[in-house]
Amino acid sequence: MSLTYEICVDGTEAALAAERAGAHRVELCAALFEGGITPTIGTVAATLEAVSRVRVHVIIRPRGGDFIFDPHEVAAMERDIREVRAAGAHGVVIGALTPEGTVDRPVCERLIAAAGDLAVTFHRAFDMTADPYQALETLVDLGVHRVLTSGQEVSVLEGAPLIAELVRLAGDRIVVMPGGGVTERNIGRILAETGVSEIHFAALTDEPSPAVHRNLRPFMGGELRRPEYLRQVTSAGLISEVMQAGGSSR
Template sequence: MKKIEIACFNLESALIAQKYGADRIELCADMLVGGTTPKIEMIQQARENLTIDMFVMIRPRGGNFVYSDSEFEQMKSEIETIKKVGVNGFVFGILMDDRTINVEQNKDLVELVKPFPCTFHRAFDAVSNCEKALEDVISCGFSTILTSGTFPNVMEGKEVLKQLVIQAKNRIEIMPGGGLRSTNISELNEMVNANWYHSSAITDGSEIANPVEIVQLKNKLQS
């Protein structure tokens, strides 16, 4: 059974995602910069109202994915706090200046997050060599990579996504996300054949998930 994760930037979207069939939500703030760590109050409210799995993004700011020592300490502190809320997983990703994976820092966070699973987010799309990066992310202990195949959106990156799924050989989930919609999910799934897909399901320029879009994403993925 193929599954859908919905990126939610507010509690309303999270509740819509659950009601209309999402398998999991990724909770984050600041849609305009691609997501940052949500406030603890929002995480607690979401946890109280959701029965489906909830992964939380850990990202101190928008912009690049190279972090200062103080930003890295902030990420660790946020993980420690959020772990107590009862989430199901975490989403983060740290790069080096040369656009390779920062193996040491990512490993530290994966270790800190245990026993919860971790998704390496779309920082992956900024790497210089995605084949090498895939192996590095696996070595860090992540369970999933969220990626558009290093292109601006999943349809442009579909060839790369297909190759990543083949290279991964079930050692890690490759979860296509970035411009994924009900209008293209069937074509993408046919080519890439991933197990998980990721979308905000936002279709109107707001920050609220569209219930009809979630239902269509699910239906087209199962058909």
């Protein structure tokens, strides 16, 4: 089976690590601790200039939290899509829901229109929908190319039964791409249980900050925070391990 590997990354060096490891595509984000939000246009442009083989899809999400967006946020997302499209991105990753947990069709139509000929992925807002089967049909009708999902569970392994059913229902109309908790230890089982052709994962490892001078008293975020002098970086080696465990690629 041929597999397409997509890596969730938060910067240019991370995208280069994914490329070195042989990944096919990256989802470029900022603030992975928030689940990923729109990166700066400078980061998008720098990444597109740096990579040569890997395709770059950019998440369009103005903030963390829920996926119910006000008119100002929708306008901002439309503008972000136009800017990343002009910068040369290969695709965008979007998602919007109603308070009732359905796909917000009018908002998605606006975002898809702004994307033009770019590939469109619907992100894990899908996992917060009230009826995943109805949501899948809505996305097919909208012309979305793929949907990223953990099967509405905490990880892909637990959500594998739903993912397998979605793959069956989707046929060749839309790609169902699992993501969430994929590792070199479980990817073989995930692939066997779901029958997917694409898979999404992050490959993060801790790395000390290069800061020599360190002030340990203040911090730059809320109470739930990562250490100031510890970074999470994308590991090309870890990507390779997962890909080797998953088998052949295309």
